[in-house]
Amino acid sequence: MPDVDKGTVRITDIGPPNYENFLPPIIKKNYGKWLYHEILKPGVMVHVSETKDKLYTVRVGSTRIVSSDFVRDISNLADKYCNGYLRFTTRNNLEFLLDKEENIEPLIKEVQALGFPVGGMDHSLGNIVHTQGWLHCHTSASDASGVVKALMDEFYDYFVGDKLPAKVRMAFACCLNMCGSVGASDIAIVGMHRRPPTVMADRVKDLCEIPSTIAACPVDAVRPKTINGKPSVEIDEDRCVFCGNCYTVCPALPIADPLNDGLAIFVGGKVANARTKPTFSKLAVPWLPNNPPRWPEVIEAVRTILEAYKDGARRGERVSEWIERIGWPKFFKITGFEFTKYHIDDFRLGEATMNYSNYARL
């Protein structure tokens, strides 16, 4: 549907560039013909094709938010070692695809010289997928890139190594909107608000559509109310679960609060179907304070989980399988995290999570 604007043709609705034009020749040739792969060392694998061709992949962690010069740097490396091709992964890693084995080490040297780690494969801690945070979003209960950086600095060796019982997928979202759908990760860190939104009563009528604001609340805590003669809303503090959804539809209900915003940690989710079904992560720690720039409380909690997992899990067991085997009571005992009222689900269908049996590891 080109649309002619001031004499030039305006381009619209063209969709993405055709991917076929961006596949390295070795991939084009072996598309759908791969036979198997092997991990050669942390961060490096080879795929072998029916045609006997071999494709080497070097996986490199990145910060997700990157400068245009970073893009130029990696383009130069792609030119030098990969005939000008490269790809990204779903977890914000870069992948250099090589058809010459002898290029692997020189490439890794250059990547490392630029300060970027090679790893994220097999029994490692993957790159942490994350959201915008304070850097670029108004609903954030925390910063995303900062917490992720602090964590990855701390657990760097798990990314560049393969010494965990199985892969660990960690994810971060700065509010319950969960851009990035982090909720099915081995360890999910989620920005939490803890106080109901403030009603800017004078502005509700001008900025918001009251019926949709009321409808946005999952627990019917938003009610219509006339304040100072103007239509507005009130929020029932006893019902509110601090999800921030009313704020998403109504800018006059800001929820961010420096004293009460913080982070929760959920564990034991997965998306892959291997051995056990996909499952959401479950609450381990309901709230930790925002303590920039290094968020030490969050780091300590994650360290506790990772160490308990490393010590307790059997080879090949994901966090969810490990906890399933030892039971949640033991998880709380080993980690020392307090099990509280907040850990018992009282939202819709929450009852289904009770233990309807006599099973208990006493």
Add this chain to the structure above:
Amino acid sequence: MAGTKHKTPLLDDLKEGKWPSFVKELERAAQKSPRTDDLIGLLEKSYRDHIPHWKHGGMAGVKGYGAGIVGRFSDSPEDFPGTQEYHTARINQIEGFFYTSDVLRKLADICDEHAGGLFNFHGSTGDIQILGFKQKEAEELFQKCAQLGFDLGGSGSALRTPSCCVGPARCEWANYDTLHVTDNLTREFQNEMHRPTFNYKFKIKCAGCPNDCIASGARSDLSIVGVWKDNIRIDQDQVAEYAKKFDIKKYVVDKCPTHCMDYTDDKLTIDDSNCVKCMHCINSMPKALRPGLQKGAQIRIGAKVPMVQGPRLGFILVPFYDINKDKEEDYTFLKDLIQKIWDFWDEYGTSRERIGELIQRVGVGNFLEAIELEPLPEMVEHPRANPFIKFEEYLVADEEEESKEG
């Protein structure tokens, strides 16, 4: 490298450490872009105040599109004028996230010239995001990208940019061409992506096998996952090689969720009729085991994040279908199914109700009837245990009928 003109003691700390620093990336971009320099100042302010400094929403976009550009206005333009308007463009990624250095450099030039020199590679939905432009630059940014072959992605109550795993491009386990179908659907539904008319967002993601490297089953309204129907292909010689490296019974056979494997007398056998295609054994011995030859896909529906009625994973809607044959027919089956789902959602959904929530509200059975799919036992964990059945018909005795008429 010079830093930023702002004093940023808190962020400076995040320039240290082994992991690459996003603060250094921000500073690199700020070398060329004063507004990104202000972004750093604004972020430092958040680090001090423990609160975001962005305003809610605000309009930004390009003519004829209702999606693809997300307006961002800071609440502190006096101190950080560059952040007064600092919008994001979602640029539809190349399927499988494959790029050439040539196209990346051109994107980098566009990003420097028309925005803040800052990208996300990639957003969690999968788009490339270009950050830091003003409304008055949006059209030129968009058209420069379009000339390079890139369109905008989805946002708001629209189809979000579909995305896929690396699939047959570099994975031996892909049961169908994830890149092809994702590209095809994206082209088919350009209007649904660019001009939001839905109740809420709708996400489609394509994974080549149940490893689901794109997390489709946890975050896409429609999740298409490759599976096979026939027998796992076994190379016994390679099994013997693996047996030298680890205990096959302990690490593979005993972990099969349906106990359908056996390893006796150095021979691996699988009762494929009981295999649920979980991928565990194949993942453990990629040289010895391969998915079968009768390849197709499974469709799951309804996954979403907590908003509004709580998080959901997708459940099986179609246990198996021949997507590879459908490919030859331009994915007619898939597109018809999607259209039926959207029609139902359009008719019965309320504002900000995701398809999974609507299905929950009206009942899966009614939804299946509406989209003309048969109920199947694969869809449920088990049949209902409670007897509160909403029978839709009952018999009436003849006299009753007569007396009613009489």
